[in-house]
Amino acid sequence: xxxxxxxxxxxxxxxxxxxxxxxxxxxxxxxxxxxxxxxxxxxxxxxxxxxxxxxxxxxxxxxxxxxxxxxxxxxxxxxxxxxxxxxxxxxxxxxxxxxxxxxxxxxxxxxxxxxxxxxxxxxxxxxxxxxxxxxxxxxxxxxxxxxxxxxxxxxxxxxxxxxxxxxxxxxxxxxxxxxxxxxxxxxxxxxxxxxxxxxxxxxxxxxxxxxxxxxxxxxxxxxxxxxxxxxxxxxxxxxxxxxxxxxxxxxxxxxxxxxxxxxxxxxxxxxxxxxxxxxxxxxxxxxxxxxxxxxxxxxxxxxxxxxxxxxxxxxxxxxxxxxxxxxxxxxxxxxxxxxxxxxxxxxxxxxxxxxxxxxxxxxxxxxxxx
Amino acid sequence: xxxxxxxxxxxxxxxxxxxxxxxxxxxxxxxxxxxxxxxxxxxxxxxxxxxxxxxxxxxxxxxxxxxxxxxxxxxxxxxxxxxxxxxxxxxxxxxxxxxxxxxxxxxxxxxxxxxxxxxxxxxxxxxxxxxxxxxxxxxxxxxxxxxxxxxxxxxxxxxxxxxxxxxxxxxxxxxxxxxxxxxxxxxxxxxxxxxxxxxxxxxxxxxxxxxxxxxxxxxxxxx
Numbered sequence: 289x290x291x292x293x294x295x296x297x298x299x300x301x302x303x304x305x306x307x308x309x310x311x312x313x314x315x316x317x318x319x320x321x322x323x324x325x326x327x328x329x330x331x332x333x334x335x336x337x338x339x340x341x342x343x344x345x346x347x348x349x350x351x352x353x354x355x356x357x358x359x360x361x362x363x364x365x366x367x368x369x370x371x372x373x374x375x376x377x378x379x380x381x382x383x384x385x386x387x388x389x390x391x392x393x394x395x396x397x398x399x400x401x402x403x404x405x406x407x408x409x410x411x412x413x414x415x416x417x418x419x420x421x422x423x424x425x426x427x428x429x430x431x432x433x434x435x436x437x438x439x440x441x442x443x444x445x446x447x448x449x450x451x452x453x454x455x456x457x458x459x460x461x462x463x464x465x466x467x468x469x470x471x472x473x474x475x476x477x478x479x480x481x482x483x484x485x486x487x488x489x490x491x492x493x494x495x496x497x498x499x500x501x502x503x504x505x506x507x508x509x510x511x512x513x514x515x516x517x518x519x520x521x522x523x524x525x526x527x528x529x530x531x532x533x534x535x536x537x538x539x540x541x542x543x544x545x546x547x548x549x550x551x552x553x554x555x556x557x558x559x560x561x562x563x564x565x566x567x568x569x570x571x572x573x574x575x576x577x578x579x580x581x582x583x584x585x586x587x588x589x590x591x592x593x594x595x596x597x598x599x600x601x602x603x604x605x606x607x608x609x610x611x612x613x614x615x616x617x618x619x620x621x622x623x624x625x626x627x628x629x630x631x632x633x634x635x636x637x638x639x640x641x642x643x644x645x646x647x648x649x650x651x652x653x654x655x656x657x658x
Numbered sequence: 659x660x661x662x663x664x665x666x667x668x669x670x671x672x673x674x675x676x677x678x679x680x681x682x683x684x685x686x687x688x689x690x691x692x693x694x695x696x697x698x699x700x701x702x703x704x705x706x707x708x709x710x711x712x713x714x715x716x717x718x719x720x721x722x723x724x725x726x727x728x729x730x731x732x733x734x735x736x737x738x739x740x741x742x743x744x745x746x747x748x749x750x751x752x753x754x755x756x757x758x759x760x761x762x763x764x765x766x767x768x769x770x771x772x773x774x775x776x777x778x779x780x781x782x783x784x785x786x787x788x789x790x791x792x793x794x795x796x797x798x799x800x801x802x803x804x805x806x807x808x809x810x811x812x813x814x815x816x817x818x819x820x821x822x823x824x825x826x827x828x829x830x831x832x833x834x835x836x837x838x839x840x841x842x843x844x845x846x847x848x849x850x851x852x853x854x855x856x857x858x859x860x861x862x863x864x865x866x867x868x869x870x871x872x873x874x875x876x877x878x879x880x881x
Contacts, residue, residue: 290757290764297752564748567711568809569737569765652711655748 291574294565295581298554306586309550313590314597316543317631320536321598321619326605327532328623329616333459335519337395341402342377342487344496345518346503349511353524355381358482363507367486372499374491377401378483380473384445384466389433392444393465396473396483403457404467411438412453418469423452427463429609447476460611488512536627543590544634551583551642562646563654572647579643580636587635591628595619659720660817660849661685661708666717668703673715677703679872680717685865687816690843690850692860695869701853704869705819708851709742710735722816737766741810741848743839745822747802749794755781755805756790762812773812780808783845784838800831807839811846818843820852824859836862 299306346367348357359378368376380396397403399418407414410428417425424444426436431454436442440451444466457463474480490499496514503512519525555562562575570578602617666681677700685691693701706712708719710732719726721739726732736742741762749758756777763773781787784804789797797805803823810818823839824832836859843850852863860866868875 290753290760293753293757294750297750301752560748561750564750565761565765567709567736567742567748568762569733569813570761571733571765574765650712652706655744 291578292581294578296585298558298582299585302554302557305550305553309546309586310590310593312546313543313587313631313635314593316539316541316546316634317591317594317627318597318601319539320627320630321595321623322601322605323536323539324532324623324627325598325602325617325619326615327528328620331519331525331528332616333461334525335515336459337403337461340487341406342489342515343493344488344490344499344512344514346376346486346488346507346510346512347484349509354484354522355383357484358479359484359486359510361481361483363510364483364486366506367488367503370499370502372490372492372495374489375400376486376488378470378486380470380477380479380482381484382473382477382479384476386434386442386444392430393461394444394473394477395462395465395467396470396477397467398470403462404455407455407457407462410454410456412451414453416452417467418471420450420452421469421472421475422449423469424449425453425455425467426451427465427467428454428456429460429464430466433464445476460615537630540627540630540634543631544638547583547586547635547638548641549638550586551579551639552645554582555579555642555646559646559649559654562649563651566649566651567655575646575649576643579646580639583635583639583642584632587632590635591631594631595624595628659684660687660722661851662720663704663708664718664720666704666707666719667715668700668707668712669715677872678707678714681872681874683867683874685849685851687849688847689865690840690863691852692863692866693851693853693869693874694855694857694860694866695853696855699869700872701869702821705742705821705851705853708817709740709819733765737762738813739816741813741815741818743803743806743810743818743820743823745825747794747799747806747826749802749805749809751794754791754793755786755797755801755808758794758805759809759812762809766813768813776812776814777808780811783842784808798831799827800835803827803831803835804838807835807842811842811848814846815848817849817851820850822854823852824856825854832856832859 347354347359351357364376364378367373377398377400382394382396384392384394386392395403404414404417412425426434431437434442436451438451438453441448442451468476490496500512503510513521565575599617599619602615605611606615606617662684663681666678668678669676681704693704695701707714708721710726713727721735726735759777760773781790784807786801786804786808789801794802820839824836827835840862854860
């Protein structure tokens with residue numbers, strides 16, 4: 289109890305300083321959680337686009353970005369006809385500009401694609417999709433920012449299309465995107481006879497490994513990956529994840545430096561007290577424990593506040609209409625654990641030098657310190 | 659002999675100021691010894707060397723027959739053999755009287771119940787029972803110094819080193835604290851080694867030694 293009091297007493301003595309330190313750690317934790325969660329959420333959403341009612345993605349091997357991937361239509365057809373395949377859909381990704389909107393994602397899809405069949409149609413009839421090559425379906429948010437409704441015409445690139453339907457999806461990329469019949473998209477993007485990916489659902493999920501091996505043997509230029517494997521290995525996702533952790537890590541480092549600064553100040557202001565403890569038999573380890581304990585309190589309080597702030601920030605961002613569908617406010621427990629452990633380690637790391645300094649305090653000299 | 663020093667030398671500022679110049683003295687169990695002398699004559703330095711808080715340039719200190727410099731565990735010396743009272747009470751202001759006194763027990767890992775019983779006993783003997791849960795800031799100067807005395811005796815040390823224990827108190831309060839100090843060390847059988855420049859107080863100890871120019875001169879038996 290006395291030990292605990294020795295730890296917290298200095299925090300209570302310098303309330304403003306303690307509050308600033310806790311706030312610094314909280315901001316670091318909130319920043320890390322927010323950045324990592326947003327990017328992981330974005331990755332998750334992009335993965336969902338690919339894995340919509342499918343288990344395996346087939347795309348061009350060694351391609352840096354799926355927008356550059358090219359899967360021949362012949363391969364897509366052969367894969368579709370394999371006995372182990374329940375269904376396979378070729379999807380072409382493209383990016384197009386419209387007045388005031390430089391980037392709109394286009395999905396060239398077949399009428400049987402889950403994106404068309406399982407989406408919530410706000411307007412239009414799904415059975416009419418691909419009946420006319422000039423028809424497009426807009427995601428609800430795309431319809432909103434393009435000010436379009438069923439029957440109106442929208443300018444996409446150098447062409448004009450008629451809106452035949454508006455769909456609502458939970459995925460921000462799809463909700464802000466345009467769906468075109470695959471053949472029309474191939475013509476529009478000058479990629480006749482190819483698609484970006486083929487999404488595959490097997491009759492028996494256990495045959496996934498055999499299917500992947502077969503694809504790699506038969507089509508050396510293609511690669512087939514399970515959804516989870518794809519999310520883990522796709523280079524763009526890896527770059528995004530690394531960036532998120534690097535940015536978050538920098539935030540955390542700043543928080544750690546804040547803790548270090550606080551603890552150095554703390555040791556200097558209580559140097560006489562440390563000497564009193566030494567004279568009364570406190571060991572180096574016990575002195576160190578007091579300093580580390582104080583840092584741990586600052587860090588733990590900051591981490592808790594940061595966690596709360598992070599969740600609030602994510603919910604606040606999600607409530608912004610333009611970001612709806614792009615942000616998943618739920619923080620993965622593992623991410624939470626990793627961030628908390630990293631924060632505690634940073635806090636303790638920040639207290640390392642002050643603790644060593646405190647342990648080396650010479651009682652005789654420190655007792656003369658005013 | 660509880661404390662013995664042999665040819666003890668200590669200087670500061672890279673040898674520019676030599677405070678102790680070959681101190682040889684011995685102190686016997688249960689005795690109260692006063693070290694007299696003007697400020698800066700080395701009384702405090704000598705006490706620090708005996709407590710192991712500082713190291714001599716040359717010479718040796720023995721406490722209970724063990725050389726302090728070679729003491730395997732200086733912590734053990736501070737936890738069990740020696741109690742220290744300073745001129746300033748050196749209490750932690752945010753803690754209560756009880757918490758301050760329990761610090762040596764916490765350091766030494768003494769059972770909490772045992773430590774609290776001991777504190778109750780010391781508080782009674784020093785007239786501080788009613789102040790146990792008061793914060794140090796609420797205590798008077800005399801009460802603070804009595805608290806420091808309780809803390810120093812908490813782990814039943816064999817030697818009490820007191821560095822001008824009444825130096826920061828007025829004459830009346832100082833006299834009362836000193837009476838209590840003598841009463842406690844006599845009651846506990848503790849050896850007292852006290853630095854003071856107050857010759858009247860010093861004369862009440864079993865033995866008085868004069869420190870001048872870094873040496874002990876003419877040890878005088880007070881009684």
